[in-house]
Amino acid sequence: MKRILVIGSCGQIGTELVLNLRDKYGTNNVYASDILENCPEKLYPGPYVKMDILEKEMVRSFIISEKISEVYLLAALLSAKAEERPEYAWKLNMDGLFTILDLAKEGYLRKIFWPSSIAVFGKTTPKFNTPQFTIMEPSTVYGISKQVGERWCEYYYAKYDVDVRSIRYPGLISYTSLPGGGTTDYAVDMFYQAKLGNDFTCFLSDDTALPMMYMDDAIRATLELMNAPKENIKIRSSYNLSGISFTPKDIFEEIQKYIPDFRITFMPDFRQKIADTWPSSIDDISARSDWGWKERYNLEMLVKKMLDNVDVSILSSVS
Ligand code: NAD
Numbered sequence: 001m002k003r004i005l006v007i008g009s010c011g012q013i014g015t016e017l018v019l020n021l022r023d024k025y026g027t028n029n030v031y032a033s034d035i036l037e038n039c040p041e042k043l044y045p046g047p048y049v050k051m052d053i054l055e056k057e058m059v060r061s062f063i064i065s066e067k068i069s070e071v072y073l074l075a076a077l078l079s080a081k082a083e084e085r086p087e088y089a090w091k092l093n094m095d096g097l098f099t100i101l102d103l104a105k106e107g108y109l110r111k112i113f114w115p116s117s118i119a120v121f122g123k124t125t126p127k128f129n130t131p132q133f134t135i136m137e138p139s140t141v142y143g144i145s146k147q148v149g150e151r152w153c154e155y156y157y158a159k160y161d162v163d164v165r166s167i168r169y170p171g172l173i174s175y176t177s178l179p180g181g182g183t184t185d186y187a188v189d190m191f192y193q194a195k196l197g198n199d200f201t202c203f204l205s206d207d208t209a210l211p212m213m214y215m216d217d218a219i220r221a222t223l224e225l226m227n228a229p230k231e232n233i234k235i236r237s238s239y240n241l242s243g244i245s246f247t248p249k250d251i252f253e254e255i256q257k258y259i260p261d262f263r264i265t266f267m268p269d270f271r272q273k274i275a276d277t278w279p280s281s282i283d284d285i286s287a288r289s290d291w292g293w294k295e296r297y298n299l300e301m302l303v304k305k306m307l308d309n310v311d312v313s314i315l316s317s318v319s
């Protein structure tokens with residue numbers, strides 16, 4: 001019987017991941033946890049524990065006493081927020097990972113999922129069809145923390161046989177909860193402004209192509225990776241994963257097909273510099289051949305699904 005803990009479960013990925021894991025393994029076998037006092041209503045009913053990943057002893061005793069067998073460690077500061085608080089971002093993104101890797105090394109956990117990001121790449125990386133193994137010189141604190149995290153995951157696997165699995169997620173698009181402060185968040189915000197009937201000011205330039213993915217594909221990839229036989233997982237740093245690649249102009253034009261009056265202005269800010277160092281598209285041949293990955297959503301499907309489901313009332317929960 002799996003006993004699963006999702007840390008950082010109230011965020012953009014966690015909310016959907018918890019719901020999917022509960023469908024698969026049973027509500028009471030999947031604990032949601034986050035630093036927030038209350039979890040989103042969508043996660044009720046189901047076990048929730050308020051826990052700061054940086055409170056190491058509390059995390060350790062919870063995992064040991066509840067006999068948790070798998071952890072999905074999602075708590076992190078994303079690219080844009082991390083640039084505002086570099087020291088804290090480094091601490092949060094690294095210390096939590098060591099707490100969980102050490103618990104697995106000591107035999108308390110059977111499997112770990114820890115996400116990396118396209119932010120591990122940098123401006124010296126080949127920009128198109130970025131290979132799995134290539135030059136990586138990240139220039140953001142977020143990217144550096146993810147690259148170092150990858151190296152430690154690989155080390156713990158090689159040295160201590162810790163079964164840690166990871167994906168370099170592209171920018172994720174979803175409607176169940178709002179994104180938490182990344183450079184790719186513009187694409188999610190665009191849907192809310194379009195549905196509100198507002199004009200949209202985009203913080204990236206019209207031609208900034210980035211790797212992106214619809215959340216259903218990302219969750220499916222995560223579960224497929226975690227359920228693949230151990231011997232198939234040949235990469236223990238993190239897998240490249242490709243979905244769609246599009247620019248702000250591409251997604252705007254697709255939304256405009258449904259909302260012809262929608263207008264956009266481009267006003268790049270500090271996030272443009274971050275995006276300029278990231279790949280435009282990703283080669284994910286290793287994920288395809290090792291564990292059978294294949295994306296389902298293209299840009300047209302993603303836009304339709306978002307426009308059908310985005311609920312602008314969610315914005316009042318953060319204002
Ligand atoms: P998010 O910001 O939406 O959610 C992070 C959650 O972690 C939040 O609910 C937050 O309250 C919680 N958290 C923050 N500090 C905490 C602490 N000290 N202890 C416990 N919980 C804490 O982020 P997300 O988009 O869901 O991303 C989850 C993971 O996936 C991160 O590691 C991120 O780097 C990675 N990732 C996300 C994307 C994306 O596009 N969303 C892309 C690549 C990688």
Ligand code: SER
Nearest residue numbers: 078079117182183184
């Ligand atoms: N979507 C994330 C960000 O923009 C990429 O890791 O920070």
